[in-house]
Amino acid sequence: MDSVSLHPLSDYIQLPVIDFSDQCLTPGTSKWDKVKTDVRKALEDYGCFEAFFDKVSVELDKSVFEAMEELFDLPTQTKERNVSSKPYHGYLSQDIYESFGIDDANLAEKVNEFTQQLWPDHGNKRISETMHGISEKLAELDVMVRRMIMESFGIEKYIDEHLDSTNYLFRMMKYTPPRPHEEKKLGLPSHTDKNIMTILHQYQVEGLEIQNKDKKWFKVKPSHQNSFIVMVGDSMCAFLNGRLASTYHRVLVTAKKTRYSTALFSTPKTGVILDSPEELIDEEHPRVFKPFEFNDYRDFYNTEAGFAAQSTLHAFCAL
Numbered sequence: 539m540d541s542v543s544l545h546p547l548s549d550y551i552q553l554p555v556i557d558f559s560d561q562c563l564t565p566g567t568s569k570w571d572k573v574k575t576d577v578r579k580a581l582e583d584y585g586c587f588e589a590f591f592d593k594v595s596v597e598l599d600k601s602v603f604e605a606m607e608e609l610f611d612l613p614t615q616t617k618e619r620n621v622s623s624k625p626y627h628g629y630l631s632q633d634i635y636e637s638f639g640i641d642d643a644n645l646a647e648k649v650n651e652f653t654q655q656l657w658p659d660h661g662n663k664r665i666s667e668t669m670h671g672i673s674e675k676l677a678e679l680d681v682m683v684r685r686m687i688m689e690s691f692g693i694e695k696y697i698d699e700h701l702d703s704t705n706y707l708f709r710m711m712k713y714t715p716p717r718p719h720e721e722k723k724l725g726l727p728s729h730t731d732k733n734i735m736t737i738l739h740q741y742q743v744e745g746l747e748i749q750n751k752d753k754k755w756f757k758v759k760p761s762h763q764n765s766f767i768v769m770v771g772d773s774m775c776a777f778l779n780g781r782l783a784s785t786y787h788r789v790l791v792t793a794k795k796t797r798y799s800t801a802l803f804s805t806p807k808t809g810v811i812l813d814s815p816e817e818l819i820d821e822e823h824p825r826v827f828k829p830f831e832f833n834d835y836r837d838f839y840n841t842e843a844g845f846a847a848q849s850t851l852h853a854f855c856a857l
């Protein structure tokens with residue numbers, strides 16, 4: 539982990555805010571095309587944007603927050619029962635950072651399996667419904683954004699195949715506040731997400747920071763409670779032949795309050811080979827990456843070389 543003392547306190551950035559709350563936001567409408575243009579521009583400029591999305595109601599948001607408090611309050615031994623066959627998909631704990639993971643969180647039975655890991659007798663219906671509820675809604679947002687991105691690059695004919703080749707991981711994060719004598723603490727070091735797209739949400743306590751094109755760090759402060767930060771991951775970057783870059787981000791905690799956040803990651807399914815459609819490769823845009831399988835990429839990230847690389851994606855598969 540890089541040393542916190544190297545990080546001066548960052549300024550705030552106002553990311554583009556894009557409104558996804560319109561019930562009539564459907565493909566083919568002029569409203570859709572306008573939002574699509576904004577999404578493409580924001581992702582070219584920042585690799586991320588703030589989505590205003592009121593399909594996640596204030597009540598649901600509150601239930602997710604309360605459920606997280608309850609989950610993280612469980613004894614460590616219980617929390618460690620959240621395991622997954624995939625590395626880094628289960629319960630993790632390192633220094634001030636702790637997190638749970640739910641594979642295929644948009645499917646009710648998979649979320650039930652998660653609560654059954656923690657409460658083997660009868661699961662936890664309330665928490666299952668809450669976590670499934672938010673994952674389902676955020677998956678809708680993810681699908682809209684990916685559809686817009688693909689349309690904007692003229693590769694809409696691959697949308698169904700692309701959507702079929704991915705699944706969702708939902709993670710819940712807790713960051714313990716720095717001790718009284720500490721000004722700040724790095725909760726997550728600088729990284730790009732390895733998956734396709736990520737939708738992040740922080741609960742009241744800030745800490746998420748992103749790097750802009752000039753490599754300067756900025757604190758992200760969403761402008762609404764119903765805001766979600768939508769980010770390009772390395773797999774989307776590779777799929778688009780590098781036409782959108784993934785965003786470097788980190789969590790630097792300065793507040794004296796516990797920070798909770800959630801993330802929905804759209805992720806390539808096991809066995810799927812990530813390759814750019816031929817429409818995105820021409821003389822002006824030569825092929826940037828070799829095709830790859832996502833698990834191989836994640837395994838590479840877990841090696842010393844992969845973790846140390848300035849860009850894991852380039853180190854792994856750049857031509």
Ligand SMILES: O=C(O)CCC(=O)C(=O)O
Pocket residue numbers: 709711726731738739740746787788789799800801
């Ligand atoms: O907690 C956050 O806001 C960010 C989490 C994150 O970047 C990640 O889990 O990859």
Ligand SMILES: [Fe+2]
Pocket residue numbers: 729730731787
């Ligand atoms: Fe991340």
